[in-house]
Amino acid sequence: MIFQPKNAGSMLCTAVLLLPMRAEADLLCPGTLVTARAPAESAVEERICAVVVEAAAQLNTCGLPITRPVQILVIDGSLGDGCVGLYHCGEDLIEVLAPDRLEANRSRDGIFDAVPTDRFFDSIIVHELAHAAHDALPCPSGLCLATSEYLAYNSQIMSLEPDDQRAVMARIDMEETVKHDEVNAAILFFKPNVFAARAWAHLNQRDDPCEYLRHVANGVFTFDRERP
Structure with missing residues (x-):
């Protein structure tokens, strides 16, 4: 979505x-x-x-x-x-x-x-x-809303032309460190624009963004709490 x-x-x-x-x-x-x-x-x-x-x-x-x-x-x-x-x-x-x-x-x-x-x-x-x-991939936590949106927003921004990417990043604080738990379902639900910004900044603070996305897609990392 x-x-x-x-x-x-x-x-x-x-x-x-x-x-x-x-x-x-x-x-x-x-x-x-x-x-x-x-x-x-x-x-x-x-x-x-x-x-x-x-x-x-x-x-x-x-x-x-x-x-x-x-x-x-x-x-x-x-x-x-x-x-x-x-x-x-x-x-x-x-x-x-x-x-x-x-x-x-x-x-x-x-x-x-x-x-x-x-x-x-x-x-x-x-x-x-x-x-x-x-x-189509397994969801280890049982609920992958935030994880799926992390993948989707980052894939979306990655697909933009360089000028458009720069325009997007001009509206994001790319210098402030984003912790893993700051990208979560609560932010997604109430402030989706903030979620997208944090997701992109967080991804670009990884050594290899595409490799990190592969780990997220495979369930190694999740941005959702596991169901009890």
């Missing part, structure tokens, strides 16, 4: 307005198990697939291979207040706002506010793909 920082309640959004889709089959992204469908917008499907092909390679390198078929649906409606992208756990389904809908509804006071909407849209695809990849 990816959430707007203005409304922490959107982190639990599940209600979705689905509009009728075209009769044509989904577009299969070359060399992947991912398909895309956008209502009457083949150009958007092609854009998504271009993102997917590049993202799948990077995710795989950092321990998040896409091993199950995943469908990406573009929604010309609403995903709930403050929600711009949503992965349905256990269903291998991603829903993301259409680019024009995203432009009209995106927050302008978060760490991504300086990223142009078209490239922000691309990064949301990467964020949700990271969730899909992590969903």
Whole structure:
């Protein structure tokens, strides 16, 4: 999931307005198990697939291979207040706002506010793909909300162009040491923008960020408390 920082309640959004889709089959992204469908917008499907092909390679390198078929649906409606992208756990389904809908509804006071909407849209695809990849892996703690978002936000920022990454980091204190327990589910629920900022700063304080993500994906490190 990816959430707007203005409304922490959107982190639990599940209600979705689905509009009728075209009769044509989904577009299969070359060399992947991912398909895309956008209502009457083949150009958007092609854009998504271009993102997917590049993202799948990077995710795989950092321990998040896409091993199950995943469908990406573009929604010309609403995903709930403050929600711009949503992965349905256990269903291998991603829903993301259409680019024009995203432009009209995106927050302008978060760490991504300086990223142009078209490239922000691309990064949301990467964020949700990271969730899909992590969903196929075991969760040793029994509940992996914060861990999954750590992987997703960091994968999202890693996918940005250098100028966009610098714009994001300009809104983050990259010098202050972030302790492991400062990245947690409570911050995720109530201050998702702070969670994303801390996650990125924390990751970049590791010697090898991609290797660290592999350890997180494999359950060596977790940002969630184990269930009793």
